[in-house]
Amino acid sequence: MSVVVRTVTRLLVPLALIFGAYVIMHGHLTPGGGFQGGAVLASVVALLIVAFGAERLRRRQTSLTSVEDLGALMFVVLAFVGIGSTFFYNALAGARGLFGGTEAGSLWAGGTVPLMNWAVGLKVMAGLGSIVLLMALFGGDDDR
């Protein structure tokens, strides 16, 4: 792609990353959440493919797959955290640790919910990202 696209991509990537992280982080407070934020993050991968070509990202594919796996694993493990009461029980809520705040509407409240948002966000980012990447790699002609 042209130098214009590459330059704009370089500028846009950090912004998109921050916006995606914001959507995930505020998932328990505002519209959005893990899936939506993850999709925004995956758009970064799409943007990079458009600007620089899929070949340059080929090496990243295995790490994306691992991140997706980690996200899914993190989600199940977080569900297991509450097994003292029941599976999926929000054991961290109100516990005064990380995300253990008691004030409604606070970023640091919500217990395991914000953490689960991060798990879903990572999984969706890596999953959608590797789908887009694989389609670009094996989809035949990309115009460069």
Next chain:
Amino acid sequence: MNLATHVPILAIAVPLLGAFALPLLAKVHRSLRDLWVLLVGAFTVAMLVLLAVQVFTGGILVYTLGAGTPGDTVPEGFPIRIMLVVDGMGAFMGLIAALVGIAGLAYALQYLEEEKGKTLALTLMLLLWAGMLGLKLTGDLFNFFVFFEITSVAACGLIGYRVWESRPPEAAFKTMVMYTLGGLLILLAVGILYGEYGALNLAYLSAQIGQGPLDQIALGLLLGGLLMKAGSVPMHMWAPDAYGEADPSTAIVLVANTQAALYGLFRIVFTLYGGAGSPAVGGLVTALGALTVIVAVLMAVLQTDLGRLIAYGAVSQIGYMLLGAGVGMATLGAAAGGEAGFGLVALQGGVFHMMNDAACIGLLFLCVGAVVRATGARDLRALGGLGHSLPGVSGLFLLGSLALAGIPPLNGFASKLMIYQAAFRLSPILTALAVLASILLLAVFVRAFQGVFLGPRRPLGGTAAVPTGMWLAMGLLAVVVVAFGLVPDLMVRHVVAPAAEALWTGREAYLVAVLGG
């Protein structure tokens, strides 16, 4: 933490955790991955057996996710949380899943080849197992749909992951189309019911549901979606491709997965709708069952590919289960007026046949795997004389085919006899068709056995040695085939009867267990 109270969720969560951790462990070392698979499999089987013991001795188990205690089902009088409800039928299906799951995993560990996507296939198998168990244990209609989709995606991945061959991806695509269509029908029904009653808890819906046109539309959609996934005859075209092209270890889990769809059908008709629409629904299911039995067998006669031949046999067995359950559904309304008896026997026969089919069809698929390993071929015309080099496998194949055709004293006979007797009371034609299909099935399998195992010795294209894991898996299923055939009374009285009873008269108990008295 008290393990016993968490048994229902552990049976689903552990294989799920196992599936997600497996690719990461495989990156560390392959032997670690294999150990992990065995560990997860053994733990899940232990949980399922424990669950069955608890349910058969102590009645329905309810587990509410995310609540302060598992029994907190209706906070503020409304069942808002996701919950698992395990009655006799759910526990029985759990036992089937345990049997095929552990046999499939043990077989897959040694059958699959390292450079041909072994890690991928094992991951998807654990995921399919977890989805199947969720489908069987959940007490929430939307969760039911979610697990339905998990099994669909995992199953299609497992069928088609060997992209370097031409036929598996095609079979996977066909299956995907049918599963997605079925899933959409179910989602539409879920939407209708949610719009009408504002809840998706099965017990709550069951207490509210009526006979209005919307309820009947939803029932029709649910029936359509589930019959599609079960592979009943007008919607069966995906099944022979899927079973035939998948790895043998996958095929046996897929058979159990179609039975999970049948379980969903029974749950919807008996528990959710409480026999509403009987005898019309029962008549429809019976007719489809009879059609499935006969059409699938006639198709099996024509096959020359060993995998597809057994696949059509598997489809015809689904017909027997539909037949048994359909006769039960058709007489459920009359049963309330005092004329019980043969409907319940038919239902018991159908339920019992699920377990028997899982064992004997599973055994046949696993034998095909050993044949393919030894020769690299599945075409009946190219095979022959394998009895010389694979005597054990040929014996097990014969055992499986005799059981499938319903020859006493093997397990297929026990359940088929119950279906024959009860269906005869509804209409003798049904029994005549079912017996005819069994005879044809025997002919088909005698021909297959003769073609593959008898005759002069021929040169092999592969290795005839069967590793221990594969023997263990085949041996486990063979033991079930023989044992259930020798002591069917014991099985029916202690395991099958409580399962059928849970559907037949257990609706009240199901509602009370969730919603309270």
